Amino acid sequence: MARGHHSGLLAIWISLISNVVLTVLKVAAGLLLSSPVLLADGVHNAGDIIATIAALTSSMISNKPADEDHPYGHGKAEVVASAFVAVIMALAALWIGYQSIGALFRPAGGENWLALGAAFLSLVWKQGLYLYTVRVGKATNSKSVLATAYDHLADVYASLAAVVxxxxxxxxxxxxWGWAAYGDPLAGIIVSLLVLKLAVEMGRESVDILMEHNVSPEKLAHYEALLRTDDHVKRIDRVRAREHGHYIIVDVRVGIPHDYTIQQGHDISRKLKRLIMEFDPDVIEVMIHLNPWEAGEPVAN
Incomplete structure (x- = not known):
């Protein structure tokens, strides 16, 4: 887990430095080349710097060990940052859409090859960052790194619109071609819708985690199947699991014979916990509650 956290921090640091460099280049190029689209893209990148700083801060906080005030750890700091990035992406989408619609009602400006080269450089750079960060984010199950990755993807769309x-x-x-002069604002409108869709999906996922939404039914079914492999488990009363940032906490209630000793119950609990944690490395805690089961009661299938 420590190695994964280091990889996630490195990915976010690279993203932060890249966003700073790209912001300076785009704003400078937009001013020097009198390119509104590059200038707007540079302002958009400035918002990415804020989002990346939030992701970096949350990633550092999420790795702190549990304490008296936060007994379940600090993993949800990443989820809060993910929601924050989603809000910034949504605002960026609205900004791009507003500017693009306004450009349709203004005289079309001239373009130059240097502006095209700058936009293409940004496109390639951001595509590389997206592929890198999404791979690290999925490997480490880091919400903040994945949020940064999807922020890069939104920038890929924006840079693609600028190139087109x-x-x-x-x-x-x-x-x-008179109509071609309005290609940029038309592409910008399409991009704003794509970015807004990304923001809504990421925001919905963050809200689900903050509201203690259960993990997928498939994952819960796997947990239940593992519990049934123990002959001592006669009844499964409840299985719940929730994401807590980059890790999962599982809550299990099962029935075992009522005449078992405390030591037997303890050993069964440890075995069930080990089964689930070995199956799913994202699980860091399994809370098991044992209920009494008497002969003649229904048995778990």
Whole structure:
């Protein structure tokens, strides 16, 4: 887990430094080349810096051990950061959509090849960052790293819109296509919808975790199947599990013969806990409650 946390922090640090560099380059290029689309993309990248700092801070907090005030650990700090990033992405989507719609009602501006090169560089850079961070995020099950990855994906969409828009503008100037001058705002509207969709999906996942939403039915079914492998378990009363950031906490209630000793019950609990934790490395705690079962009562299938 420590190695995974280090990998996640490294991915976020690389993302933060990249966002700072890209913001400076895009804003400078937008001002020097008089390119509104690059300038808007640079402002959008500035918001990414705030989101990445939030992800970095939460990743550091989430790895702190449990204490008296936080007995279940600090894993949900990553979920809070993920929700924060989702809000920033949603605001960015609305900003891109607003600017794109407004551009449709303004005279089209000229484009140049340097602006196209800057937009293409941003596209390739962000695509590489997305592939890297999403791989690390899935490997470490880090919500903050995955939030950073999806933020990069939103930037890929925005940079792609800039490439398409500037490219259409250049082609329009060469072949005298009047409509091509509005390729950038049209692409921007499509991008704003894609980014908004990403933000809503990420925000919904964060809210589900904060509201103690159960893990997937498939995962719960696997846990139940493991419990049934122990002959001492005569009845499964309840199995619940919730994500707590990058780890899972499982709550189990099972019935065992009522005449077992405390020591026997303790040994069964330890065995069941070990079964689940060995099956799912994301589980860091299994809370098991033993209920009495008497002969003649229904038995777990």
């Amino acid at each position: 828009g500037i490219g259409l503008g250049l082609l329009g100037e060469k072949f005298h």
